[in-house]
Amino acid sequence: MSILITHGIVDYTSGVRHWVSFRDNIYDATKIYSPKFNLSYSTPPHYCRMFLDCSQKRIGIVMASQDKCATLRSGMLKCYDTNKKLIVKASIEDHEVNDELYFTFKSSKFDDIVRVELHDSSALVVNKTKTPAAVKKSCTSTLSTDLAKLLCIGDYADVEIHCKDGEVMKCHKNLLAARSPVFKTMLDSDFKEKDSGTIKLDYMEIGIVKELLSFIYSGIVEHPQKAMELLGAADQFQIQDLKDICGELLASTMAVDNVLEILAAADRYRLTELKTSAMALVVLNAKTLVNTPKFKEFCTECVDKQLVVDIVKAQAYK
Structure with missing residues (x-):
């Protein structure tokens, strides 16, 4: 089994993973990533991406999950030009994908590439060796869960967010200020929100406000299908990591x-x-x-x- 990847169009076919990248003088790109795909066809999935690094003249594969690494035991990487002519072919044998795996080509050939095919007959995905960083990640996960509960229960809340249709969310000033420069300005300065303990977002639907607050408290996007609406909120409140996640979610669909x-x-x-x-x-x-x-x-x-x-x-x- 393999996947046809054409900048977000994902289709299951047989024999090969394709990723099409259209590049010409009309639109220049420094680094182009494919959507995520499951490297080992496993459940749960282990996602990676292919990419073109135009500045360094190389093609690469990167694991989407930081706690996973992979070994491509066997396979083939093929690249074609606009005439569907094979111009580059590289064998894959026991190549490790820890953070990023690169394949570097001559610049004269690289500039002609418009289609990349990854033929992988076998791949092994394993957990990285547990390190202090991994322990830190585990602790962060627990903290995320506890803070999400704090939002849900509303204990010790000291500010209210008033949404469209009169809906109200009880929150905590210190968390809002720590996660969003915009909320921090509202709560630190002479804005009325500081003294009233009320932030009016009566133009925003309660569902988007809940998604925004959920991410502020836990770092998790609960409903990926709302990425487009959530992107606008992330931009308004200057939450860059949420903007980046929304961008990845939109790219995948x-x-x-x-x-x-x-x-x-x-x-x-x-x-x-x-x-x-x-x-x-x-x-x-x-x-x-x-x-x-x-x-x-x-x-x-x-x-x-x-x-x-x-x-x-x-x-x-x-």
């Missing part, structure tokens, strides 16, 4: 039917890697996308108008 929305969000919220991957998929499907109502909406919402120009140029070259 990216397909032709939602890529314009994701590209607009990546542009609006300055998520460079997501913007690069989304743009690559849009360019690859420009001829289809430019004639849709979604493209007209995208042209209106997009902050970076050069993206629109690039897409139209790509459509003209098809």
